[in-house]
Amino acid sequence: MSRIPLVDLAAAHAEVAEEVEAGFKRIIADTAFVGGAEVAAFEREYAAFSGVPHCVGVANGTDALELAFKAVGVGPGSEVILPANTFIATAEAVVRAGGTVVLVDCDPRTHLIDVEAALAAVTPRTRAIAPVHLYGQLAPVELLRQGLAGRDVAIVEDAAQSQGATRHGRPSGVDGIAATSFYPGKNLGAYGDAGAVTTDSEEWATTVRTLGSHGGLRKYHHDLIGVNSRLDGLQAVVLRAKLARLADWNVRRRAAAARYDHLLSGLDQVALPVTMEGNEHVWHIYCVRVPRRDEVLASLNAAGVGAAIHYPFPIHRTGAFAHLGGSFPNAEAAAPELLSLPIFPQITPEQQARVAEALAAALD
Numbered sequence: 001m002s003r004i005p006l007v008d009l010a011a012a013h014a015e016v017a018e019e020v021e022a023g024f025k026r027i028i029a030d031t032a033f034v035g036g037a038e039v040a041a042f043e044r045e046y047a048a049f050s051g052v053p054h055c056v057g058v059a060n061g062t063d064a065l066e067l068a069f070k071a072v073g074v075g076p077g078s079e080v081i082l083p084a085n086t087f088i089a090t091a092e093a094v095v096r097a098g099g100t101v102v103l104v105d106c107d108p109r110t111h112l113i114d115v116e117a118a119l120a121a122v123t124p125r126t127r128a129i130a131p132v133h134l135y136g137q138l139a140p141v142e143l144l145r146q147g148l149a150g151r152d153v154a155i156v157e158d159a160a161q162s163q164g165a166t167r168h169g170r171p172s173g174v175d176g177i178a179a180t181s182f183y184p185g186k187n188l189g190a191y192g193d194a195g196a197v198t199t200d201s202e203e204w205a206t207t208v209r210t211l212g213s214h215g216g217l218r219k220y221h222h223d224l225i226g227v228n229s230r231l232d233g234l235q236a237v238v239l240r241a242k243l244a245r246l247a248d249w250n251v252r253r254r255a256a257a258a259r260y261d262h263l264l265s266g267l268d269q270v271a272l273p274v275t276m277e278g279n280e281h282v283w284h285i286y287c288v289r290v291p292r293r294d295e296v297l298a299s300l301n302a303a304g305v306g307a308a309i310h311y312p313f314p315i316h317r318t319g320a321f322a323h324l325g326g327s328f329p330n331a332e333a334a335a336p337e338l339l340s341l342p343i344f345p346q347i348t349p350e351q352q353a354r355v356a357e358a359l360a361a362a363l364d
Contacts, residue, residue, distance in 0.1 A: 012249075
């Protein structure tokens with residue numbers, strides 16, 4: 001019996017293979033490997049998809065976060081508040097921008113940032129709050145914005161897992177700035193590393209583009225100390241082909257999540273994921289909570305089910321950020337129980353039934 005992958009990148013490629021091959025031929029013929037018409041077209045198309053006027057393609061999602069932080073003024077002496085339960089890149093980007101990481105806990109049911117805790121952590125040194133749109137649904141940015149009214153604190157949304165998700169009908173970045181990743185396994189994945197910053201601010205977009213091109217928009221004119229972080233033409237070809245299908249793929253992910261909800265509803269030891277009211281989830285990850293997680297994971301993997309963990313440790317429990325210390329009970333309680341099940345647009349009901357049967361057997 002064939003293995004069920006966590007994410008089936010081959011199945012996704014099969015749907016876009018012809019377009020990608022034709023696009024690669026165009027890039028090679030034009031030798032437009034860095035920037036160029038394909039990148040510009042993708043930026044326009046992804047901005048339109050995201051409901052914002054500006055999109056700047058960059059080399060990866062971590063760069064996108066760093067450049068977004070720098071664009072809003074994060075630097076030495078400034079603090080950025082973010083949830084303890086996120087991928088380390090969110091915290092890394094703060095440090096790379098020159099800022100100081102301040103962690104807060106998450107909501108115990110949705111695992112999204114605890115809004116009250118985040119607002120309580122604001123100090124005169126706070127330059128930004130970075131809500132993470134975890135697993136495919138948006139954090140309640142509007143509540144953060146309301147709580148920050150009158151304060152000079154930016155919101156930089158970590159949208160690496162939420163391409164196409166909305167909250168009360170609004171996508172990420174429409175009232176500020178968001179950073180996303182196009183790592184291959186994302187809902188919109190490249191064939192290598194890639195990322196983007198989306199924003200409604202022309203000033204921030206220009207700053208991001210300038211910083212990502214060695215600090216200048218004209219060759220050999222360097223107005224800022226920047227970095228080299230640009231989207232290449234080959235990745236833009238892939239992203240354009242997949243973007244045309246992303247809305248449909250997200251619909252298929254929602255259908256798969258609903259099937260899991262039904263298949264797993266009778267397993268008392270499984271805590272199903274919770275969607276916050278007002279959110280349209282895009283199910284980048286279908287994450288449940290189970291007892292004896294590591295044992296269950298090993299059993300699933302042995303049965304040919306490519307389950308995984310997102311994430312095994314909160315940020316303050318990693319070696320890189322152990323110096324932060326602190327206690328974040330909800331994040332710490334969730335970490336040893338979280339289990340990600342296979343989900344991708346092309347997953348079949350038969351595959352999902354196998355996953356559910358294997359999970360039931362592992363918990364028996």
